Amino acid sequence: xxxxxxxxxxxxxxxxxxxxxxxxxxxxxxxxxxxxxxxxxxxxxxxxxxxxxxxxxxxxxxxxxxxxxxxxxxxxxxxxxxxxxxxxxxxxxxxxxxxxxxxxxxxxxxxxxxxxxxxxxxxxxxxxxxxxxxxxxxxxxxxxxxxxxxxxxxxxxxxxxxxxxxxxxxxxxxxxxxxxxxxxxxxxxxxxxxxxxxxxxxxxxxxxxxxxxxxxxxxxxxxxxxxxx
Numbered sequence: 001x002x003x004x005x006x007x008x009x010x011x012x013x014x015x016x017x018x019x020x021x022x023x024x025x026x027x028x029x030x031x032x033x034x035x036x037x038x039x040x041x042x043x044x045x046x047x048x049x050x051x052x053x054x055x056x057x058x059x060x061x062x063x064x065x066x067x068x069x070x071x072x073x074x075x076x077x078x079x080x081x082x083x084x085x086x087x088x089x090x091x092x093x094x095x096x097x098x099x100x101x102x103x104x105x106x107x108x109x110x111x112x113x114x115x116x117x118x119x120x121x122x123x124x125x126x127x128x129x130x131x132x133x134x135x136x137x138x139x140x141x142x143x144x145x146x147x148x149x150x151x152x153x154x155x156x157x158x159x160x161x162x163x164x165x166x167x168x169x170x171x172x173x174x175x176x177x178x179x180x181x182x183x184x185x186x187x188x189x190x191x192x193x194x195x196x197x198x199x200x201x202x203x204x205x206x207x208x209x210x211x212x213x214x215x216x217x218x219x220x221x222x223x224x225x226x227x228x229x
Contacts, residue, residue, distance in 0.1 A: 008224060016201045029205075060087030072145045118145075119163070137174055140156065175197050
């Protein structure tokens with residue numbers, strides 16, 4: 001069944017999924033989600049290692065939902081091609097790790113991928129300003145990147161509002177995506193601040209009943225959509 005184009009979108013992060021049965025985990029919640037969010041960490045930009053292109057390929061083979069790869073790495077220019085070829089429809093990177101964000105944006109675009117800038121909680125959101133017409137997504141971090149399961153940083157809410165204002169003022173079409181600590185207790189605040197896509201990791205892949213958790217989050221997003229956000 002076709003979903004409304006402008007509905008609030010759910011993008012579970014696979015970081016807390018059971019990797020021993022990753023394909024089953026992904027397929028089990030697929031009917032409730034719009035994207036899957038894949039956090040790639042290199043142990044340099046953040047003090048953690050996660051996975052590489054082979055995991056992206058495995059998820060791609062397991063579902064029809066588009067994939068957004070969030071590169072928390074020091075050299076996104078070098079590895080963007082690898083992840084797009086592995087099946088990523090969107091690739092986001094952190095502009096503070098590169099000398100020229102435009103070069104990375106142009107590279108990802110030339111490869112046929114959608115492109116996003118990820119905004120660290122400690123980075124000024126105005127960093128997105130010069131690039132808004134070329135972005136598909138602005139990824140607002142509501143935790144400090146590196147580990148799943150962190151609590152939502154409420155102090156980032158004004159930055160989410162600012163990001164939405166910048167996109168609107170520029171007449172741009174980039175989605176506002178919010179990533180970090182989003183669950184049934186915080187999703188209302190994220191959406192009220194301007195989130196159009198919400199990343200939910202442990203709130204979906206909770207180790208108990210991911211299907212029920214995904215259904216509850218989908219239902220809450222639909223309720224927020226119906227009330228006019």
